[in-house]
Amino acid sequence: MKDSENILLQNFDIAPFDAIQNEDYKPAIEAAIAQARQEIDLITNNPDPATFENTIAALDYAGYQLDRVTSIFFNLNSAETNETIQKTAQEVSPLLSEFSNDITLNEALFKRVKNVYDSRESLDLTREEEVLLDKRYKGFSRNGANLAEDKKARLREIDTELSKLSLTFGENVLAETNKFELHLTDEADLAGLPESTKEAAAQTAEEKGKEGWVFTLEYPSYIPFMKYAENRELRKKMAIAFGAKGFHNDELDNQENVLKIVNLRQERANLLGYKTHAHFVLEERMAKSPENVARFLQDLLEKAKPAAEREFAQLANFAKKRDGIEELQKWDSAFYSEKLKQELFELDDEQLKPYFKLENVIDGVFTIAQKLYKLRFVEVQDIPKYHKDVKTYQVFDDQDNFIAIFYADFHPRAGKRAGAWMTQYKGQFKKDGVNERPHVSNVCNFTKPTASKPSLLTFNEVTTLFHEFGHGLHGMLANTTYPSLSGPSVYWDFVELPSQVLENWCYEPEALELFAKHYETGETIPMVLIDKIKKAANFQEGMQTLRQLSFGILDMSWHGADPSGITDVKAHEKAAFENTKLYPDVAENCMSVSFSHIFQGGYSSGYYSYKWAEVLDADAFAYFKENGIFNAEVAQKFKDHVLSQGGTEDPMVLYKRFRGKEPNPEALLKRAGLIK
Numbered sequence: 001m002k003d004s005e006n007i008l009l010q011n012f013d014i015a016p017f018d019a020i021q022n023e024d025y026k027p028a029i030e031a032a033i034a035q036a037r038q039e040i041d042l043i044t045n046n047p048d049p050a051t052f053e054n055t056i057a058a059l060d061y062a063g064y065q066l067d068r069v070t071s072i073f074f075n076l077n078s079a080e081t082n083e084t085i086q087k088t089a090q091e092v093s094p095l096l097s098e099f100s101n102d103i104t105l106n107e108a109l110f111k112r113v114k115n116v117y118d119s120r121e122s123l124d125l126t127r128e129e130e131v132l133l134d135k136r137y138k139g140f141s142r143n144g145a146n147l148a149e150d151k152k153a154r155l156r157e158i159d160t161e162l163s164k165l166s167l168t169f170g171e172n173v174l175a176e177t178n179k180f181e182l183h184l185t186d187e188a189d190l191a192g193l194p195e196s197t198k199e200a201a202a203q204t205a206e207e208k209g210k211e212g213w214v215f216t217l218e219y220p221s222y223i224p225f226m227k228y229a230e231n232r233e234l235r236k237k238m239a240i241a242f243g244a245k246g247f248h249n250d251e252l253d254n255q256e257n258v259l260k261i262v263n264l265r266q267e268r269a270n271l272l273g274y275k276t277h278a279h280f281v282l283e284e285r286m287a288k289s290p291e292n293v294a295r296f297l298q299d300l301l302e303k304a305k306p307a308a309e310r311e312f313a314q315l316a317n318f319a320k321k322r323d324g325i326e327e328l329q330k331w332d333s334a335f336y337s338e339k340l341k342q343e344l345f346e347l348d349d350e351q352l353k354p355y356f357k358l359e360n361v362i363d364g365v366f367t368i369a370q371k372l373y374k375l376r377f378v379e380v381q382d383i384p385k386y387h388k389d390v391k392t393y394q395v396f397d398d399q400d401n402f403i404a405i406f407y408a409d410f411h412p413r414a415g416k417r418a419g420a421w422m423t424q425y426k427g428q429f430k431k432d433g434v435n436e437r438p439h440v441s442n443v444c445n446f447t448k449p450t451a452s453k454p455s456l457l458t459f460n461e462v463t464t465l466f467h468e469f470g471h472g473l474h475g476m477l478a479n480t481t482y483p484s485l486s487g488p489s490v491y492w493d494f495v496e497l498p499s500q501v502l503e504n505w506c507y508e509p510e511a512l513e514l515f516a517k518h519y520e521t522g523e524t525i526p527m528v529l530i531d532k533i534k535k536a537a538n539f540q541e542g543m544q545t546l547r548q549l550s551f552g553i554l555d556m557s558w559h560g561a562d563p564s565g566i567t568d569v570k571a572h573e574k575a576a577f578e579n580t581k582l583y584p585d586v587a588e589n590c591m592s593v594s595f596s597h598i599f600q601g602g603y604s605s606g607y608y609s610y611k612w613a614e615v616l617d618a619d620a621f622a623y624f625k626e627n628g629i630f631n632a633e634v635a636q637k638f639k640d641h642v643l644s645q646g647g648t649e650d651p652m653v654l655y656k657r658f659r660g661k662e663p664n665p666e667a668l669l670k671r672a673g674l675i676k
Helices: 022-044 052-061 064-079 083-104 107-118 127-141 149-179 195-207 219-228 232-243 255-271 277-282 290-323 330-345 349-355 358-373 459-476 497-507 509-515 527-536 541-559 569-580 609-627 632-643 651-659 666-671
Strands: 182-184 213-215 376-379 391-396 402-409 421-426 429-431 434-436 439-443
Touching: 022 052, 022 064, 022 083, 022 107, 052 107, 052 127, 064 083, 064 421, 064 439, 083 149, 107 127, 149 255, 182 232, 195 213, 195 219, 213 219, 219 232, 219 330, 232 330, 255 277, 255 541, 255 569, 277 290, 277 541, 290 330, 290 541, 290 569, 290 609, 330 527, 349 459, 349 527, 358 376, 358 459, 358 497, 358 509, 358 632, 402 421, 402 459, 421 459, 439 459, 459 497, 497 509, 497 609, 497 632, 509 527, 541 569, 541 609, 609 632, 609 651, 609 666, 632 651
Parallel strands: 402 439
Antiparallel strands: 182 213, 376 391, 391 402, 421 439, 429 434
């Protein structure tokens, strides 16, 4: 195919999913890399003296076509992949790593950047321009521009290998998730499961051409099974399968990949003059250093652990009293926690699900966005989709100005990785007098509709939808000049603030009354259930906090010290978890080998940021609560100083502009019930 015939190399605004063939991606990426190289060469070889406009700004706008093509390709590799796409990803990732290195290791280009950087005091730059200049200079210096040639060559090798290893890691986790199924034919094995869960499992079995019921490791199947199935042996079988992904010493095993990744990251950091990968990463985070992260995690651990141990003892006693369980195991956790919650609060997810029809929750989050930020969402059918499940919307403000395109992809399938995330097919930026508006996507894995019921969400799925939509608002409301500073292009321990703060509305009667309506009767959720939701909000908060801290500690154990002496992934993980352990270890399981956040996603040395951002979100929501959760003035300040500003200033400066002061950590501890 000629480049001129490749749809991905045409001038398009909206991703042309309906016209793309799998075979288009590799030639399009190769051609877009070539075009981007030409754009970079024009900047590098410009005979005029280096200025902010002809070097720094020009670099930020360069490679636009490549950004568009790769965003489409890699987003689909997460949301709707197949063998061809995965093979292409392995082929193009080294090309993209090489291209990235060719930029940051380009001496002539770095010289132009450095000339502008060295003269920055005499330039009349805006604050956003200052931040971009600083980011661009650090982008070179932190990625090898000052290295000797032999070290630059080694850096290239490392980056190429890391890109491949990360892809392989993710492919293995997805394959392991798809490979396992629990096929049941005896209805007695379904004891305790809600009708909706049984119906979904029967539908899965039918789709696979089998009798009976099939349960999988996808969250909408796995979680209700672990929460409600009375058969302890079957819960054990499911839990071990879930925890053993990538840990079978076979072709899908990720142990070697983990060791290779952490050692290459360490070598890379050392090459660049940093003690560890965490020292390198955290230099450009709010936390600033591994020592600060360690103090933060330890401080929270000291406050949460006593509460967690009390809650665990309560749960163990409850399980023993109810069923004679002598030692609580991990496969008992969700089951007995759910039963205990029902006893303490007379509340369970099955009671709530009828009030959380997916379409109603979507309408609810749209209504909340309208009340807070004056946004209007209009579903449209003429925007191309990559799968029939995807919903597409145009977003407008109260003056009918076009704000964004929003894609919503909410159900699991074989080609989609687990979890939930926000991404973009086009970022926001301003150029040549035009404010280019973003195309934002939320991807989740929620319970599918069945033959008799619509998609009814658990309360946890409701908060997940709000969380990802909060990220979406960060992208949709972006209003900056430069692409690399726009929307969620912020420090990674700040990026979770917009998402986590929006979850708070799920617990407020004033918000719930907007959308929590029974799918059959239309009845608004009764106040008595709202009260129970609020009372149960802190249920096992100590245990939940300990669990999150354990993940942050595991992340730092891999990246905050030299990993070269680690030979046994499981043994290392077990030692890292020792101080946060409540349940006995399961020998067949290992979390690290499927910990996609840190080995496939961008959270290496950054998993702590979920708890870090909780400090910000609890403090921010306390400000809303003081003034009313739909207070227009507070919402406008959050939009003006956080959501629209992207990475144009230091996050703490932006936060203080919104809040008037630094965040108070006590707001989180009080909300969690860990202090009075």
